[in-house]
Amino acid sequence: MTDLHRRRALGAGLAAAGQFLLAAPARARAPVTVFAAASLQNALNDVGAAYTRGTGQPVRFSYAASSAIARQIEQGAPADLFVSADREWMDYVAHRGLIQPASRRDLLAGRLVLIAPARSKVQLAIRPGMPLARTLGRGRLAMAAPDVPAGRYGRAALTRLGVWKSVEGRIAPAENVRSALQFVARGEAPLGIVYETDAKLDRRVRIVSVFPPSSHPPIVYPAALTSRGARNRAAGGFLAYLSGPEATAVFRRYGFSVTPSR
Structure with missing residues:
Protein backbone atom coordinates (compact mmCIF):
# COMPACT_ATOMS: atom_id res chain seq x y z
CA MET A 1 0.00 0.00 0.00
CA THR A 2 1.41 3.39 -0.96
CA ASP A 3 1.72 6.29 1.48
CA LEU A 4 -1.18 7.99 -0.28
CA HIS A 5 -3.40 4.95 0.20
CA ARG A 6 -2.38 4.69 3.87
CA ARG A 7 -3.27 8.34 4.50
CA ARG A 8 -6.63 7.92 2.79
CA ALA A 9 -7.43 4.79 4.84
CA LEU A 10 -6.43 6.51 8.07
CA GLY A 11 -8.55 9.53 7.23
CA ALA A 12 -11.57 7.37 6.45
CA GLY A 13 -11.13 5.51 9.72
CA LEU A 14 -10.96 8.69 11.76
CA ALA A 15 -14.04 10.08 10.03
CA ALA A 16 -16.00 6.89 10.75
CA ALA A 17 -14.91 6.97 14.38
CA GLY A 18 -15.99 10.59 14.67
CA GLN A 19 -19.41 9.81 13.22
CA PHE A 20 -19.81 6.92 15.69
CA LEU A 21 -19.00 9.15 18.65
CA LEU A 22 -21.47 11.78 17.49
CA ALA A 23 -24.18 9.19 17.01
CA ALA A 24 -23.59 7.39 20.33
CA PRO A 25 -26.09 8.37 23.05
CA ALA A 26 -24.89 10.31 26.06
CA ARG A 27 -23.95 8.11 28.96
CA ALA A 28 -26.98 7.52 31.17
CA ARG A 29 -26.87 9.09 34.60
CA ALA A 30 -26.62 6.74 37.53
CA PRO A 31 -29.90 6.85 39.47
CA GLY A 110 -48.57 13.32 59.90
CA ARG A 111 -51.50 12.14 61.98
CA LEU A 112 -52.61 8.76 63.33
CA VAL A 113 -56.16 7.55 62.72
CA LEU A 114 -58.52 4.70 63.51
CA ILE A 115 -60.07 3.18 60.38
CA ALA A 116 -62.83 0.73 59.51
CA PRO A 117 -64.05 -0.83 56.25
CA ALA A 118 -65.93 1.76 54.18
CA ARG A 119 -69.25 -0.06 54.61
CA SER A 120 -68.87 -0.46 58.35
CA LYS A 121 -71.28 1.49 60.53
CA VAL A 122 -69.03 1.47 63.59
CA GLN A 123 -68.69 4.71 65.52
CA LEU A 124 -66.08 5.28 68.22
CA ALA A 125 -64.83 8.52 69.73
CA ILE A 126 -61.18 8.34 70.67
CA ARG A 127 -60.89 9.23 74.35
CA PRO A 128 -59.43 7.77 77.54
CA GLY A 129 -61.09 4.47 78.43
CA MET A 130 -62.91 4.16 75.10
CA PRO A 131 -64.62 0.74 74.59
CA LEU A 132 -62.24 -0.36 71.85
CA ALA A 133 -62.26 -4.06 72.80
CA ARG A 134 -66.05 -4.18 72.81
CA THR A 135 -66.23 -2.38 69.48
CA LEU A 136 -63.93 -4.99 67.92
CA GLY A 137 -66.47 -7.71 68.70
CA ARG A 138 -64.81 -10.99 67.75
CA GLY A 139 -62.40 -9.29 65.37
CA ARG A 140 -58.86 -8.07 65.70
CA LEU A 141 -57.21 -4.67 65.53
CA ALA A 142 -54.89 -4.28 62.54
CA MET A 143 -51.64 -2.53 63.41
CA ALA A 144 -48.07 -2.44 62.16
CA ALA A 145 -45.62 -4.56 64.15
CA PRO A 146 -44.28 -2.98 67.37
CA ASP A 147 -40.83 -2.26 65.90
CA VAL A 148 -42.41 -0.35 63.00
CA PRO A 149 -43.05 3.37 63.61
CA ALA A 150 -46.81 3.19 62.95
CA GLY A 151 -47.07 0.28 65.35
CA ARG A 152 -45.06 2.10 67.97
CA TYR A 153 -47.20 5.22 67.64
CA GLY A 154 -50.37 3.14 67.85
CA ARG A 155 -49.31 1.27 70.97
CA ALA A 156 -48.20 4.52 72.61
CA ALA A 157 -51.58 6.09 71.90
CA LEU A 158 -53.59 3.14 73.21
CA THR A 159 -51.41 2.96 76.32
CA ARG A 160 -51.81 6.67 76.98
CA LEU A 161 -55.58 6.32 76.57
CA GLY A 162 -55.64 3.41 79.01
CA VAL A 163 -56.96 0.75 76.62
CA TRP A 164 -53.86 -1.13 75.47
CA LYS A 165 -54.22 -3.97 77.96
CA SER A 166 -57.77 -4.63 76.81
CA VAL A 167 -56.67 -5.27 73.20
CA GLU A 168 -53.02 -6.36 73.30
CA GLY A 169 -54.03 -9.99 72.84
CA ARG A 170 -56.24 -9.14 69.89
CA ILE A 171 -53.82 -7.49 67.50
CA ALA A 172 -53.50 -8.48 63.84
CA PRO A 173 -49.82 -7.54 63.32
CA ALA A 174 -48.64 -6.32 59.92
CA GLU A 175 -45.13 -5.87 58.56
CA ASN A 176 -45.80 -2.21 57.76
CA VAL A 177 -48.59 0.36 57.84
CA ARG A 178 -49.71 -0.35 54.28
CA SER A 179 -50.21 -4.01 55.14
CA ALA A 180 -52.29 -3.02 58.19
CA LEU A 181 -54.42 -0.87 55.90
CA GLN A 182 -55.00 -3.84 53.59
CA PHE A 183 -56.25 -6.01 56.46
CA VAL A 184 -59.05 -3.51 57.01
CA ALA A 185 -59.65 -2.76 53.32
CA ARG A 186 -60.20 -6.48 52.63
CA GLY A 187 -62.50 -6.85 55.62
CA GLU A 188 -60.10 -9.11 57.50
CA ALA A 189 -60.08 -6.76 60.49
CA PRO A 190 -62.95 -4.54 61.65
CA LEU A 191 -60.64 -1.75 62.81
CA GLY A 192 -57.07 -0.65 62.22
CA ILE A 193 -54.60 2.05 63.16
CA VAL A 194 -52.76 3.73 60.29
CA TYR A 195 -51.56 7.13 59.15
CA GLU A 196 -54.19 9.55 57.91
CA THR A 197 -52.35 9.90 54.60
CA ASP A 198 -52.62 6.14 53.96
CA ALA A 199 -56.29 6.01 54.88
CA LYS A 200 -57.12 8.74 52.38
CA LEU A 201 -55.62 6.74 49.52
CA ASP A 202 -57.97 3.76 49.75
CA ARG A 203 -61.71 4.14 49.20
CA ARG A 204 -62.31 0.76 50.77
CA VAL A 205 -61.72 2.23 54.22
CA ARG A 206 -63.00 5.23 56.13
CA ILE A 207 -61.59 7.19 59.02
CA VAL A 208 -63.51 6.56 62.23
CA SER A 209 -61.59 9.08 64.33
CA VAL A 210 -58.24 10.85 64.66
CA PHE A 211 -55.93 10.20 67.60
CA PRO A 212 -55.08 13.31 69.62
CA PRO A 213 -51.46 14.37 68.96
CA SER A 214 -50.89 14.37 72.72
CA SER A 215 -51.55 10.62 72.87
CA HIS A 216 -48.39 9.60 71.02
CA PRO A 217 -44.93 10.90 70.05
CA PRO A 218 -44.93 13.37 67.15
CA ILE A 219 -45.17 11.64 63.77
Whole structure:
Protein backbone atom coordinates (compact mmCIF):
# COMPACT_ATOMS: atom_id res chain seq x y z
CA MET A 1 0.00 0.00 0.00
CA THR A 2 1.41 3.39 -0.96
CA ASP A 3 1.72 6.29 1.48
CA LEU A 4 -1.18 7.99 -0.28
CA HIS A 5 -3.40 4.95 0.20
CA ARG A 6 -2.38 4.69 3.87
CA ARG A 7 -3.27 8.34 4.50
CA ARG A 8 -6.63 7.92 2.79
CA ALA A 9 -7.43 4.79 4.84
CA LEU A 10 -6.43 6.51 8.07
CA GLY A 11 -8.55 9.53 7.23
CA ALA A 12 -11.57 7.37 6.45
CA GLY A 13 -11.13 5.51 9.72
CA LEU A 14 -10.96 8.69 11.76
CA ALA A 15 -14.04 10.08 10.03
CA ALA A 16 -16.00 6.89 10.75
CA ALA A 17 -14.91 6.97 14.38
CA GLY A 18 -15.99 10.59 14.67
CA GLN A 19 -19.41 9.81 13.22
CA PHE A 20 -19.81 6.92 15.69
CA LEU A 21 -19.00 9.15 18.65
CA LEU A 22 -21.47 11.78 17.49
CA ALA A 23 -24.18 9.19 17.01
CA ALA A 24 -23.59 7.39 20.33
CA PRO A 25 -26.09 8.37 23.05
CA ALA A 26 -24.89 10.31 26.06
CA ARG A 27 -23.95 8.11 28.96
CA ALA A 28 -26.98 7.52 31.17
CA ARG A 29 -26.87 9.09 34.60
CA ALA A 30 -26.62 6.74 37.53
CA PRO A 31 -29.90 6.85 39.47
CA VAL A 32 -30.23 8.19 42.99
CA THR A 33 -31.38 5.31 45.18
CA VAL A 34 -33.84 6.24 47.92
CA PHE A 35 -34.90 3.88 50.70
CA ALA A 36 -38.11 5.22 52.24
CA ALA A 37 -40.94 4.37 54.62
CA ALA A 38 -43.83 2.52 52.97
CA SER A 39 -46.29 5.27 53.89
CA LEU A 40 -44.47 7.67 51.55
CA GLN A 41 -44.75 5.54 48.43
CA ASN A 42 -47.42 7.41 46.47
CA ALA A 43 -46.17 10.88 47.32
CA LEU A 44 -42.49 10.11 46.72
CA ASN A 45 -43.21 8.38 43.42
CA ASP A 46 -44.85 11.58 42.20
CA VAL A 47 -42.06 13.75 43.55
CA GLY A 48 -39.41 11.56 41.96
CA ALA A 49 -41.17 11.58 38.58
CA ALA A 50 -41.41 15.38 38.63
CA TYR A 51 -37.74 15.70 39.58
CA THR A 52 -36.64 13.42 36.76
CA ARG A 53 -38.76 15.30 34.22
CA GLY A 54 -37.21 18.57 35.27
CA THR A 55 -33.59 17.53 35.63
CA GLY A 56 -33.08 14.33 33.67
CA GLN A 57 -31.74 12.71 36.83
CA PRO A 58 -33.35 9.29 37.45
CA VAL A 59 -34.45 8.39 40.97
CA ARG A 60 -35.38 4.90 42.10
CA PHE A 61 -37.15 3.94 45.31
CA SER A 62 -37.28 1.00 47.66
CA TYR A 63 -40.14 1.03 50.19
CA ALA A 64 -40.53 -0.94 53.41
CA ALA A 65 -41.00 -0.45 57.12
CA SER A 66 -38.45 2.02 58.51
CA SER A 67 -37.15 -0.67 60.85
CA ALA A 68 -36.46 -3.02 57.94
CA ILE A 69 -34.78 -0.28 55.92
CA ALA A 70 -32.52 0.75 58.79
CA ARG A 71 -31.33 -2.82 59.17
CA GLN A 72 -30.79 -3.15 55.42
CA ILE A 73 -28.63 -0.03 55.44
CA GLU A 74 -26.73 -1.44 58.41
CA GLN A 75 -26.06 -4.57 56.36
CA GLY A 76 -24.69 -2.56 53.44
CA ALA A 77 -27.72 -1.99 51.19
CA PRO A 78 -26.83 0.51 48.42
CA ALA A 79 -29.02 3.41 49.55
CA ASP A 80 -28.05 7.01 48.81
CA LEU A 81 -30.85 8.55 50.84
CA PHE A 82 -32.98 7.32 53.77
CA VAL A 83 -36.40 8.74 54.62
CA SER A 84 -37.76 7.27 57.85
CA ALA A 85 -41.25 7.40 59.37
CA ASP A 86 -39.81 8.27 62.77
CA ARG A 87 -36.76 9.73 64.42
CA GLU A 88 -35.84 6.58 66.31
CA TRP A 89 -34.85 4.54 63.27
CA MET A 90 -32.96 7.50 61.85
CA ASP A 91 -31.16 7.71 65.19
CA TYR A 92 -30.41 3.99 64.86
CA VAL A 93 -28.44 4.45 61.64
CA ALA A 94 -26.95 7.74 62.82
CA HIS A 95 -25.47 6.12 65.94
CA ARG A 96 -23.79 3.57 63.69
CA GLY A 97 -22.19 6.22 61.49
CA LEU A 98 -24.30 5.27 58.48
CA ILE A 99 -25.61 8.73 57.56
CA GLN A 100 -24.13 12.16 56.96
CA PRO A 101 -25.24 14.03 60.12
CA ALA A 102 -25.14 17.49 58.55
CA SER A 103 -27.62 16.42 55.87
CA ARG A 104 -30.30 15.25 58.30
CA ARG A 105 -33.54 17.20 58.35
CA ASP A 106 -37.17 16.70 59.39
CA LEU A 107 -39.24 16.78 56.21
CA LEU A 108 -42.84 16.00 57.06
CA ALA A 109 -45.37 15.34 59.80
CA GLY A 110 -48.57 13.32 59.90
CA ARG A 111 -51.50 12.14 61.98
CA LEU A 112 -52.61 8.76 63.33
CA VAL A 113 -56.16 7.55 62.72
CA LEU A 114 -58.52 4.70 63.51
CA ILE A 115 -60.07 3.18 60.38
CA ALA A 116 -62.83 0.73 59.51
CA PRO A 117 -64.05 -0.83 56.25
CA ALA A 118 -65.93 1.76 54.18
CA ARG A 119 -69.25 -0.06 54.61
CA SER A 120 -68.87 -0.46 58.35
CA LYS A 121 -71.28 1.49 60.53
CA VAL A 122 -69.03 1.47 63.59
CA GLN A 123 -68.69 4.71 65.52
CA LEU A 124 -66.08 5.28 68.22
CA ALA A 125 -64.83 8.52 69.73
CA ILE A 126 -61.18 8.34 70.67
CA ARG A 127 -60.89 9.23 74.35
CA PRO A 128 -59.43 7.77 77.54
CA GLY A 129 -61.09 4.47 78.43
CA MET A 130 -62.91 4.16 75.10
CA PRO A 131 -64.62 0.74 74.59
CA LEU A 132 -62.24 -0.36 71.85
CA ALA A 133 -62.26 -4.06 72.80
CA ARG A 134 -66.05 -4.18 72.81
CA THR A 135 -66.23 -2.38 69.48
CA LEU A 136 -63.93 -4.99 67.92
CA GLY A 137 -66.47 -7.71 68.70
CA ARG A 138 -64.81 -10.99 67.75
CA GLY A 139 -62.40 -9.29 65.37
CA ARG A 140 -58.86 -8.07 65.70
CA LEU A 141 -57.21 -4.67 65.53
CA ALA A 142 -54.89 -4.28 62.54
CA MET A 143 -51.64 -2.53 63.41
CA ALA A 144 -48.07 -2.44 62.16
CA ALA A 145 -45.62 -4.56 64.15
CA PRO A 146 -44.28 -2.98 67.37
CA ASP A 147 -40.83 -2.26 65.90
CA VAL A 148 -42.41 -0.35 63.00
CA PRO A 149 -43.05 3.37 63.61
CA ALA A 150 -46.81 3.19 62.95
CA GLY A 151 -47.07 0.28 65.35
CA ARG A 152 -45.06 2.10 67.97
CA TYR A 153 -47.20 5.22 67.64
CA GLY A 154 -50.37 3.14 67.85
CA ARG A 155 -49.31 1.27 70.97
CA ALA A 156 -48.20 4.52 72.61
CA ALA A 157 -51.58 6.09 71.90
CA LEU A 158 -53.59 3.14 73.21
CA THR A 159 -51.41 2.96 76.32
CA ARG A 160 -51.81 6.67 76.98
CA LEU A 161 -55.58 6.32 76.57
CA GLY A 162 -55.64 3.41 79.01
CA VAL A 163 -56.96 0.75 76.62
CA TRP A 164 -53.86 -1.13 75.47
CA LYS A 165 -54.22 -3.97 77.96
CA SER A 166 -57.77 -4.63 76.81
CA VAL A 167 -56.67 -5.27 73.20
CA GLU A 168 -53.02 -6.36 73.30
CA GLY A 169 -54.03 -9.99 72.84
CA ARG A 170 -56.24 -9.14 69.89
CA ILE A 171 -53.82 -7.49 67.50
CA ALA A 172 -53.50 -8.48 63.84
CA PRO A 173 -49.82 -7.54 63.32
CA ALA A 174 -48.64 -6.32 59.92
CA GLU A 175 -45.13 -5.87 58.56
CA ASN A 176 -45.80 -2.21 57.76
CA VAL A 177 -48.59 0.36 57.84
CA ARG A 178 -49.71 -0.35 54.28
CA SER A 179 -50.21 -4.01 55.14
CA ALA A 180 -52.29 -3.02 58.19
CA LEU A 181 -54.42 -0.87 55.90
CA GLN A 182 -55.00 -3.84 53.59
CA PHE A 183 -56.25 -6.01 56.46
CA VAL A 184 -59.05 -3.51 57.01
CA ALA A 185 -59.65 -2.76 53.32
CA ARG A 186 -60.20 -6.48 52.63
CA GLY A 187 -62.50 -6.85 55.62
CA GLU A 188 -60.10 -9.11 57.50
CA ALA A 189 -60.08 -6.76 60.49
CA PRO A 190 -62.95 -4.54 61.65
CA LEU A 191 -60.64 -1.75 62.81
CA GLY A 192 -57.07 -0.65 62.22
CA ILE A 193 -54.60 2.05 63.16
CA VAL A 194 -52.76 3.73 60.29
CA TYR A 195 -51.56 7.13 59.15
CA GLU A 196 -54.19 9.55 57.91
CA THR A 197 -52.35 9.90 54.60
CA ASP A 198 -52.62 6.14 53.96
CA ALA A 199 -56.29 6.01 54.88
CA LYS A 200 -57.12 8.74 52.38
CA LEU A 201 -55.62 6.74 49.52
CA ASP A 202 -57.97 3.76 49.75
CA ARG A 203 -61.71 4.14 49.20
CA ARG A 204 -62.31 0.76 50.77
CA VAL A 205 -61.72 2.23 54.22
CA ARG A 206 -63.00 5.23 56.13
CA ILE A 207 -61.59 7.19 59.02
CA VAL A 208 -63.51 6.56 62.23
CA SER A 209 -61.59 9.08 64.33
CA VAL A 210 -58.24 10.85 64.66
CA PHE A 211 -55.93 10.20 67.60
CA PRO A 212 -55.08 13.31 69.62
CA PRO A 213 -51.46 14.37 68.96
CA SER A 214 -50.89 14.37 72.72
CA SER A 215 -51.55 10.62 72.87
CA HIS A 216 -48.39 9.60 71.02
CA PRO A 217 -44.93 10.90 70.05
CA PRO A 218 -44.93 13.37 67.15
CA ILE A 219 -45.17 11.64 63.77
CA VAL A 220 -42.16 13.05 61.97
CA TYR A 221 -40.41 11.90 58.78
CA PRO A 222 -36.66 12.68 58.88
CA ALA A 223 -34.43 12.33 55.82
CA ALA A 224 -30.67 12.10 55.48
CA LEU A 225 -27.97 11.16 53.04
CA THR A 226 -26.37 7.85 53.85
CA SER A 227 -22.59 7.67 54.14
CA ARG A 228 -22.60 6.35 50.57
CA GLY A 229 -24.98 9.04 49.39
CA ALA A 230 -22.91 11.81 50.96
CA ARG A 231 -20.39 11.22 48.17
CA ASN A 232 -23.09 11.40 45.51
CA ARG A 233 -23.75 14.97 44.38
CA ALA A 234 -26.93 13.89 42.63
CA ALA A 235 -28.29 12.47 45.89
CA GLY A 236 -27.68 15.78 47.63
CA GLY A 237 -29.54 17.55 44.86
CA PHE A 238 -32.60 15.34 45.28
CA LEU A 239 -32.57 15.78 49.06
CA ALA A 240 -32.57 19.56 48.57
CA TYR A 241 -35.46 19.20 46.12
CA LEU A 242 -37.51 17.35 48.77
CA SER A 243 -37.49 20.55 50.83
CA GLY A 244 -38.36 22.80 47.91
CA PRO A 245 -41.72 24.26 46.82
CA GLU A 246 -42.47 21.71 44.08
CA ALA A 247 -42.06 18.70 46.37
CA THR A 248 -43.84 20.46 49.22
CA ALA A 249 -46.90 20.99 47.02
CA VAL A 250 -47.03 17.27 46.24
CA PHE A 251 -46.64 16.26 49.88
CA ARG A 252 -49.42 18.60 50.94
CA ARG A 253 -51.67 17.24 48.23
CA TYR A 254 -51.28 13.80 49.82
CA GLY A 255 -52.13 15.17 53.25
CA PHE A 256 -48.70 15.51 54.84
CA SER A 257 -47.79 18.53 56.91
CA VAL A 258 -44.51 20.34 56.38
CA THR A 259 -42.43 20.43 59.54
CA PRO A 260 -41.42 23.84 60.92
CA SER A 261 -37.78 22.76 61.20
CA ARG A 262 -37.47 22.52 57.41
